[in-house]
Amino acid sequence: MTAVSQETSGTTQALPVCVQQVTIRDFRNIERAEVEVPAAGVVLSGLNGHGKTNVLEALHYGHALRSLRGVRDQELVRFGQEAFHLAFTATGGAVDSLGIGVARTGRRKRLVSDGVEVTRLGDAFAAIPSVVVSPRDVVLVAGTPQDRRRYLDLLLAATSRRYLSALQRYRAALVRRNAVLRDQSRAADAAAQAAVWEPALAETGATLWAERVRWVDWAARVTADRCAEMGEPQRFAMRLQSSMRDLTGTEAELHIALAGALERERQSDLRRGMTQHGPHRDDLLLMLAGKMARSFGSGGQQRTIALALRLVEAATLREHRGHDPILLLDDPFAELDRERSARILALVAQHGRGQRFLAIPRDDEVPSGFGDLTRWRIEGGVIRGA
Amino acid sequence: MSAIDDLAGELAKLPGIGRKTALRLTYHLLKQPPERSRKLAHALEVLRDRVHPCGVCGNLTEDPECAICRDPRRDRTVICTVEEAADIGAIERAGEFRGLYHVLGGRISPLDGVGPEHLTVRELEARVSAGGVSEVIVATNPSVEGEATALYLQQSLVRLGVRVSRIARGLPVGGDLEYADGGTIAQALSARREMI
Numbered sequence: 001m002t003a004v005s006q007e008t009s010g011t012t013q014a015l016p017v018c019v020q021q022v023t024i025r026d027f028r029n030i031e032r033a034e035v036e037v038p039a040a041g042v043v044l045s046g047l048n049g050h051g052k053t054n055v056l057e058a059l060h061y062g063h064a065l066r067s068l069r070g071v072r073d074q075e076l077v078r079f080g081q082e083a084f085h086l087a088f089t090a091t092g093g094a095v096d097s098l099g100i101g102v103a104r105t106g107r108r109k110r111l112v113s114d115g116v117e118v119t120r121l122g123d124a125f126a127a128i129p130s131v132v133v134s135p136r137d138v139v140l141v142a143g144t145p146q147d148r149r150r151y152l153d154l155l156l157a158a159t160s161r162r163y164l165s166a167l168q169r170y171r172a173a174l175v176r177r178n179a180v181l182r183d184q185s186r187a188a189d190a191a192a193q194a195a196v197w198e199p200a201l202a203e204t205g206a207t208l209w210a211e212r213v214r215w216v217d218w219a220a221r222v223t224a225d226r227c228a229e230m231g232e233p234q235r236f237a238m239r240l241q242s243s244m245r246d247l248t249g250t251e252a253e254l255h256i257a258l259a260g261a262l263e264r265e266r267q268s269d270l271r272r273g274m275t276q277h278g279p280h281r282d283d284l285l286l287m288l289a290g291k292m293a294r295s296f297g298s299g300g301q302q303r304t305i306a307l308a309l310r311l312v313e314a315a316t317l318r319e320h321r322g323h324d325p326i327l328l329l330d331d332p333f334a335e336l337d338r339e340r341s342a343r344i345l346a347l348v349a350q351h352g353r354g355q356r357f358l359a360i361p362r363d364d365e366v367p368s369g370f371g372d373l374t375r376w377r378i379e380g381g382v383i384r385g386a
Numbered sequence: 387m388s389a390i391d392d393l394a395g396e397l398a399k400l401p402g403i404g405r406k407t408a409l410r411l412t413y414h415l416l417k418q419p420p421e422r423s424r425k426l427a428h429a430l431e432v433l434r435d436r437v438h439p440c441g442v443c444g445n446l447t448e449d450p451e452c453a454i455c456r457d458p459r460r461d462r463t464v465i466c467t468v469e470e471a472a473d474i475g476a477i478e479r480a481g482e483f484r485g486l487y488h489v490l491g492g493r494i495s496p497l498d499g500v501g502p503e504h505l506t507v508r509e510l511e512a513r514v515s516a517g518g519v520s521e522v523i524v525a526t527n528p529s530v531e532g533e534a535t536a537l538y539l540q541q542s543l544v545r546l547g548v549r550v551s552r553i554a555r556g557l558p559v560g561g562d563l564e565y566a567d568g569g570t571i572a573q574a575l576s577a578r579r580e581m582i
Contacts, residue, residue, distance in 0.1 A: 120567075161568045172530040179496035192541060193501060196494065196534035 016324035016354035017092040017129055019059065025085040026078040028054035029381035038374045041327075041356035045363035046378035052359035053134075055378065056328040059357060062088050062098055062128035063325075064154065065109070065121060073102045073109060092323040093128040122165065126158035129321055131314045133348075134330035137306035141293050145283035152284060155313050156211055159320035166207035173200035174280055182273045191266055201278060202259035208279040209242065209258075210251040216240045216284070219312050226308035229347055231340070232301060234289040236308070243281045303336070307344060311351045324354035331360055333367065345369045390416075439471070442513070444489030444506055446471045454478075454487060461485045463520040467510060467539060469493050469527060477525065485523075488513065493526055493535040502538055510539070514546045521549040528555045528573075 024033040029051045046052045053069075057076075060068045067076055077084045083103040089096060099112040111118040118124045139147045157164040177197035184190050220238040227236040240247060244257060261277040262269075269275055286293045286305055293305055317325040327348065333341040345367055348356075358370050363377065376385045390412055397408035415423050439445065440452035443465075447453065454460060454474075464485030468474060471489050490505040514522065524539050526532035540550045556574035557566055566574075 162572075165569050169530055173534070176496045176531070176534070180501075183496065183499070184501060187501065187503075189502065192538065193494070193496075195541070196537040197530075199537060200530055200533060 015092050017090060017321075017326050018355045019062075019088055019090045019128065019326060021087075021089045022059065023085070023087040024055070024058045026081040027058050027076055027084040027086060028078060030054055030058070030383075031078060031381060033383045035376075035383055037355070039355065041358070041373050043363060043366050043370055043373045043375045044357060044359045044378060044383075045361065045366075045375065046359075047361060051378045051381045052361075053330055054381070055383070056132060056330050056357060056359055058086055059088075059128075059326065060130050060132050060328055061086055061100060062090075062093075063126050063130045063158070065100070065111070065125060068132055074104050077102065077104045088128055090128050094321070095124070095127045098124065098127050122161065122168070125164065126317070126321070128326070129158065129317045129323070130326035130328050131310055131317065132328045132330060133307060133310045133332045135303070135332065135334050136330075137310060138299075138302050140306045140309050141286055141297065141302040145281075148284040148286075149280070149282055151309065151313075152212055152215070152282075155316055156215060159316055160211060162207060163211045166204040166211075169200055170204040170208060170279070173197045173204070174275060174278070177201065177275055178273070181269050181275065185270045185273060190270055194266055194270065195263070198259060198262045201262060201275070202255050205258045205278045206251050206255035209244070209247055209254050209282075212240055212279065212282065213247050215316070219316065222315060223305070223308045223312050226311050226347065226351070227304055230304045230308065230343055232288070232304050234301075236293075236305065237287045237290070239285050241283045241285045242279065243277045300336075300340070307332070311347065314354070315351065326354050327356045329356060329358045332358075333360075341367060439489070443487045444471065444491060444509075445474050445487055459484075462518055464523065465510070465513065465519055465521075466523040466525050468525050469532065469535070473525065483523075488522075490526070490535070493529075493531045494538060495531050502542075505535075507539065507542060511542060511546065514543060514548050519548055521551060523551050523553060525553045 018039050019037050022033070022035050022037060024030045026032075033055075044052055044055060057068050066073065081104075083101060083106070085102075086098075086100040088098045090098070095113040097112075097114055099110075101110040109121075111121070111124045113124050113127055140151055153167055157167055174197075177194055180190065180193045180197070184193050187193060216238060223238055224236040244254075244261060246257075247254065249257065258278060262275070265276050288297055288301060288305075291297075293302060297305065314325050314327065329348070332344070336344070346369070349369055356370070356373065358366075358373065360366065363375055366373075366375070374385070376383050378384070390409075393415075394405070394408040394412045397403055397411055398405050403411075415426070436448045437446050438448075440447045440455055441450050442455045443452060445452040445454060449456075461484045464483075465488050466477065466483055466485055467488045467490060468477070469490050469492060474487050474489070477483050477487075488506065488510045490507070490510075492500055492505055494500060494502055494505070510522070513519065522539070522543055524536040526535045526539075536552055540552075543550050554577055555570075556577055557563065557570060563571070
């Protein structure tokens with residue numbers, strides 16, 4: 001996370017990530033699509049339920065390697081088919097080509113990047129970086145702490161291998177310690193059995209905390225700037241809330257502090273059957289004028305903050321990967337008035353300079369600023385005009 | 387169910403053998419002289435009749451005690467603890483270790499309901515308590531569960547006044563730094579040693 005130390009806009013010269021060819025087979029309602037994508041991007045129009053979001057989801061699969069709507073891989077396979085397959089060629093990403101195959105019955109997905117089979121999922125994570133902007137993003141503000149942790153984890157894992165591997169080990173140790181707390185609480189050596197998972201939790205938990213704190217320190221200011229630019233008059237603030245009152249120490253200090261907290265709370269954890277301390281209990285507090293946006297923000301304010309978080313996500317990816325990620329805009333102006341949409345568009349143009357995919361219901365509603373983009377229509381899972 | 391399906395079904399239950407390979411092996415046996423199949427069947431039967439864990443260390447053997455435990459030239463003051471009997475083979479092939487072994491029979495895995503009481507921890511404690519052991523080397527795998535098992539052993543054994551050590555983690559010999567993953571390099575750096 002060392003590169004996140006400066007305001008990002010306008011500092012990077014590198015070309016954006018650019019998808020050139022996309023092949024989609026038996027993914028959601030799309031039977032087969034092979035399309036060449038213009039460098040600037042595409043406006044994709046189509047009525048609801050015809051597959052706009054499915055195209056964006058397929059593109060985002062090249063980043064997250066899973067469904068953007070939190071669906072299991074097997075459920076992404078088109079009805080009645082055995083497997084789905086996605087293939088991308090791109091410039092500016094971590095790879096030039098990426099192929100993904102998932103069988104309904106298979107236990108794991110098959111990934112091929114630049115012609116070589118990828119055996120560890122982490123190696124292909126964020127291979128073709130993209131950011132999705134959608135009205136559903138409001139859950140980042142109005143949703144549960146888990147929604148915000150997921151945002152943090154996906155973003156930081158995409159920018160830091162160290163974070164990703166710490167996260168995997170942390171989760172592995174946490175489910176095991178919790179299993180002991182739940183199932184072994186009456187065993188004579190229950191405390192000793194719980195304790196053996198704590199060194200791994202303390203070590204990796206400290207890494208997660210240190211990286212989260214470093215990102216929040218930087219992102220709070222940038223998010224506040226984006227909110228102000230979108231016309232939000234109230235001052236935005238963001239901070240990381242955790243089970244540990246003070247997260248200001250170095251990673252080594254956090255390591256010692258978490259190890260101590262886990263040991264202190266061990267008996268209490270055994271009574272409750274769960275681990276009460278650690279980054280899995282964090283929340284990202286989002287505030288306007290000192291009040292929680294989750295409870296006190298209006299619908300419009302929550303949308304503004306959510307969009308700002310997505311723009312900051314794009315900025316973070318740009319800082320770490322050196323290229324602007326692809327922007328996948330899923331009907332982002334639904335329910336917004338014209339003036340606000342125009343302001344947001346200007347912001348997107350200014351801060352998200354990558355290739356753009358804009359999905360909207362009708363192509364006579366293409367907002368100014370996107371008028372030059374090539375237009376595709378999607379109907380019943382078939383892409384026309386490509 | 388036919389005899390062919392029967393055998394193929396049984397073979398397919400083995401690790402690393404899929405349905406197709408199982409069928410190929412079955413047809414292969416049918417093409418060979420019948421004697422070949424009888425030998426295989428006999429070998430399988432004898433395997434389970436004769437082979438059992440060593441009464442001392444848990445290594446697989448056909449005798450009450452395994453060849454390593456009986457070998458008078460082995461160093462009886464050091465015990466190397468491993469998860470499975472197969473791990474002994476790997477360490478023996480290296481030819482470096484001259485002590486005795488102890489097979490745990492797995493690792494602590496609360497998600498599979500495997501706690502310390504399902505491993506041979508008490509047997510190991512008994513061996514140490516009996517005296518004559520100065521060091522226990524813990525050679526469980528460097529996975530999250532292997533590390534937790536190592537820590538559990540350390541805490542149980544240290545009370546008995548024995549020295550407990552853990553095998554090192556880091557770069558493979560003959561490996562290339564460029565191709566090592568981040569986790570391994572981080573481990574190797576934190577476990578670096580001074581050159582003297």
